Amino acid sequence: MPTDGPGSANPARTLGLLWGPQDRTGRSGLSIRAIVDAAVDLADTQGMDAVSMRQVAEKLGVGTMSLYTHVPGKTELTELMSDRALADLYRDVDEPRSQGDxxxxxxxxxxxxxxxxxxxxxxxxxxxxxxxxxxxxxxxxxxxxxxxxxxxxxxxxxxxxxxxxxxxxxxxxxxxxxxxxxxxxxxxxxxxxxxxxxxxxxxxxxxxxxxxxxxxxxxxxxxxxxxxxxxxxxxxxxxxxxxxxxxxxxxxx
Amino acid sequence: MPTDGPGSANPARTLGLLWGPQDRTGRSGLSIRAIVDAAVDLADTQGMDAVSMRQVAEKLGVGTMSLYTHVPGKTELTELMSDRALADLYRDVDEPRSQGDxxxxxxxxxxxxxxxxxxxxxxxxxxxxxxxxxxxxxxxxxxxxxxxxxxxxxxxxxxxxxxxxxxxxxxxxxxxxxxxxxxxxxxxxxxxxxxxxxxxxxxxxxxxxxxxxxxxxxxxxxxxxxxxxxxxxxxxxxxxxxxxxxxxxxxxx
DNA sequence: GTCTAAGCCGTACGCTGTACGGTACGACGT
DNA sequence: ACGTCGTACCGTACAGCGTACGGCTTAGAC
CATH class of the missing domain: 1.10.357.10 (Tetracycline Repressor, domain 2)
Structure with a gap:
């Protein structure tokens, strides 16, 4: 069981997380989206080293282990991050349409x-x-x-x-x-x-x-x-x- | 002070290690070369995750902190590793001489x-x-x-x-x-x-x-x-x- | 009101790199 | 032969990591 490096042991599970609803919130307002957003923000501002389960949880004002209710582990969190990062730049599929050569x-x-x-x-x-x-x-x-x-x-x-x-x-x-x-x-x-x-x-x-x-x-x-x-x-x-x-x-x- | 990721804080120091003599051994037979070889072997067989100071030291039958006598830190060790890895394949500069197009x-x-x-x-x-x-x-x-x-x-x-x-x-x-x-x-x-x-x-x-x-x-x-x-x-x-x-x-x- | 499932999280374990301080040994001057 | 000193060696400790486990708390179903 590697402690480092992404690569889901269960691709189907990750696919479900990726394509499923990410906004379902629990009673403290926690959701997949919120967790991933916090992690991305942390990575953008302080680098990937700063993205630890403890720091993400602290940023959200939540116990560390609460994250595991929504995300199976850090591996899956990083996979969700890499898809989320594309959201800003590729929101509109149609933009670079076939104009120009x-x-x-x-x-x-x-x-x-x-x-x-x-x-x-x-x-x-x-x-x-x-x-x-x-x-x-x-x-x-x-x-x-x-x-x-x-x-x-x-x-x-x-x-x-x-x-x-x-x-x-x-x-x-x-x-x-x-x-x-x-x-x-x-x-x-x-x-x-x-x-x-x-x-x-x-x-x-x-x-x-x-x-x-x-x-x-x-x-x-x-x-x-x-x-x-x-x-x-x-x-x-x-x-x-x-x-x-x-x-x-x-x-x- | 990052705990992960190579990138020497002191390039001159690393250069000295790289180009200087690596075979000077201490009283327990420890040398830069031996340390780097052990680390490379560990990485080859069990992946980079297996290369920890403790595991390298254990492989050499030596205390963990003894490594620090010869190598400033893990950062420099990985840099030495990446140069060592080239040794096998690029020993002879002259091999692919200007034969053929x-x-x-x-x-x-x-x-x-x-x-x-x-x-x-x-x-x-x-x-x-x-x-x-x-x-x-x-x-x-x-x-x-x-x-x-x-x-x-x-x-x-x-x-x-x-x-x-x-x-x-x-x-x-x-x-x-x-x-x-x-x-x-x-x-x-x-x-x-x-x-x-x-x-x-x-x-x-x-x-x-x-x-x-x-x-x-x-x-x-x-x-x-x-x-x-x-x-x-x-x-x-x-x-x-x-x-x-x-x-x-x-x-x- | 009660029961149940799910959300939340405190503690603990084994791992990491390495700072610090102590020990022991090889070489050298006398 | 003996004291001295620099250096190799290393035991311990600390902060941080991912996460297994078990307990608590609460929202919703009946």
């Missing part, structure tokens, strides 16, 4: 997901487990597939292409979050980090052993003033990926 | 990283923080840049392209690990999961509201017999990405 549509999708991760960075810590198919994720999936519909991809290719874009954004967001986190932990900006660490690395990495990476690493470091630039990474990768998808269409004739 | 070279790089994550899945849990620039990562960076050298990319583009490929592989590996983890947690295969959950989803997702995703999701589910196919995801994405990079070269003339 597919490329600008997918760019919109990518930036929307980027914003999502900026707003709820803790989502990155919950990902990487069996996808939680909640109502809001379904809306999201529908909305994000539409730009790819009818442009010459097979159904399976549509799914693959979307997954590719979403995975890329997730990776870029993870890199971005890495910078933020490390920055405020060390109290140093990236530029300062580069100034401090750069010389050490140059000393330890003799150019004989690292001819290519010495040159390239310096160039990239100079260009970004940091060990990496997630925002540039997002745009560069998205451009290459969309080019690749374009080629997939073209080759069909 | 760049495309097959990068395919080799991608599969090598895929293998890395299969062998040490816990690496995925440590990523997403400031990159730990250890000696083995430096070897890796050098080796992986070489296929891209001299094919018409700028230095910054070389770095971007490599990052793109590596991020993609990481995402695919994360999806793969999600399947593994959830599978052995629920005791169900993906096919069984699909059989169990599929009907529930079809009932709850009326086709009026989800016209595109209903069709595409079914097709993808049928094709993969699972909510996703990480291995297919790896190949499909890599092909699109390399096509995109090829286009970047071609456009230059």
């Amino acid at each position: 597919w490329r600008s549509g997918m760019t919109f999708v990518a930036h929307r997901n980027w914003d999502l991760y900026l707003r709820h960075p803790w989502l990155l810590e919950l990902l990487g487990f069996r996808p939680v198919v909640g109502p809001h994720l379904s809306d999201k999936y529908e909305a994000e597939l539409r730009p790819l519909d009818g442009i010459g991809l097979s159904d399976v290719e549509m799914d693959s292409a979307l997954t590719l874009v979403l995975t890329h954004v997730e990776g870029a967001a993870r890199a971005h979050q890495a910078q933020i986190g490390a920055r405020q932990e060390s109290g140093r900006t990236d530029a300062q980090w580069w100034v401090q660490v750069g010389p050490i690395l140059e000393k330890v990495m003799d150019t004989d052993r690292f001819p290519v990476s010495g040159r390239v690493g310096s160039a990239a470091g100079q260009a970004h003033q940091a060990p990496g630039d997630p925002r540039h990474m997002l745009d560069f990768g998205l451009a290459r990926i969309l080019d690749g998808v374009h080629g997939l269409i073209g080759n069909r004739g | 760049w495309r097959s070279g990068m395919t080799f790089v991608a599969h090598r990283n895929w293998d890395l994550y299969l062998r040490h899945p816990w690496l995925l849990e440590l990523l997403g923080f400031r990159p730990v620039v250890g000696p083995h990562l430096s070897d890796k960076y050098e080796a992986e840049l070489r296929p891209l050298d001299g094919i018409g990319l700028s230095d910054v583009e070389m770095d971007s392209a490599l990052t793109l490929v590596l991020t993609h592989v990481e995402g695919a590996a994360r999806a793969h690990q999600a399947q593994i983890g959830a599978r052995q947690e629920s005791g169900r295969t993906d096919a069984q999961w699909w059989v169990q959950v599929g009907p529930i989803l079809e009932k709850v997702m009326d086709t009026d509201r989800f016209p595109v995703s209903g069709r595409v999701g079914s097709a993808a589910g049928q094709a993969h017999q699972a909510p996703g196919d990480p291995r297919h995801m790896l190949d499909f994405g890599l092909a699109r990405i390399l096509d995109g990079v090829h286009g970047l070269i071609g456009n230059r003339g």
Whole structure:
């Protein structure tokens, strides 16, 4: 019985919680929705580490164990959180309707997901487990597939292409979050980090052993003033990926 | 002071540990290398959750607090682990030398990283923080840049392209690990999961509201017999990405 | 009014990382 | 050979975690 990391032991139970009514309140006003909202708020403001059953309960003015009346455990709570986080940004399925070409549509999708991760960075810590198919994720999936519909991809290719874009954004967001986190932990900006660490690395990495990476690493470091630039990474990768998808269409004739 | 999540508060200290001598042993045979090896072995066989200071110490037949003589804390230990994990696969910098075209070279790089994550899945849990620039990562960076050298990319583009490929592989590996983890947690295969959950989803997702995703999701589910196919995801994405990079070269003339 | 089910929650257990202070040993100066 | 000192080692303790268990309290059915 792991104490950490989401991943419901009983998917059916979680599905019931996700799709069922979440507003049924008990006699102290407690409800699934209230619990999840409190947890999300805690995660947004103080990070996922602050989301403990004790702290969520305290925020609600309720005993710790009362939460277990409504939620089977922390695993399920985090799964509910990850669906709730999508509620803000994907309320209207129809918004990015088929206006414009597919490329600008997918760019919109990518930036929307980027914003999502900026707003709820803790989502990155919950990902990487069996996808939680909640109502809001379904809306999201529908909305994000539409730009790819009818442009010459097979159904399976549509799914693959979307997954590719979403995975890329997730990776870029993870890199971005890495910078933020490390920055405020060390109290140093990236530029300062580069100034401090750069010389050490140059000393330890003799150019004989690292001819290519010495040159390239310096160039990239100079260009970004940091060990990496997630925002540039997002745009560069998205451009290459969309080019690749374009080629997939073209080759069909 | 966070109790969880790597990210050294003192990067210089970690750098010293990474690049300095790790074999200096005390009077009970304890050394940085021994500690890190024990931790890696624990993570490989029982997952990252099993890597606690107490368990590592017990595995070494040593008191828990003795570890702190050699390692400042768990944060630094995990950083040392992530560099050590690269040791097996990237011992020889020169192996994937400029034989063959760049495309097959990068395919080799991608599969090598895929293998890395299969062998040490816990690496995925440590990523997403400031990159730990250890000696083995430096070897890796050098080796992986070489296929891209001299094919018409700028230095910054070389770095971007490599990052793109590596991020993609990481995402695919994360999806793969999600399947593994959830599978052995629920005791169900993906096919069984699909059989169990599929009907529930079809009932709850009326086709009026989800016209595109209903069709595409079914097709993808049928094709993969699972909510996703990480291995297919790896190949499909890599092909699109390399096509995109090829286009970047071609456009230059 | 009574009974029952469900909501609420205090306590306790085993786990975590690590601060602190004490012990014991290896090396070195004399 | 002997005292001294730095350092390796480690026992204990503390705050925090998820949650099992059992008891209390209350709303609703009859």
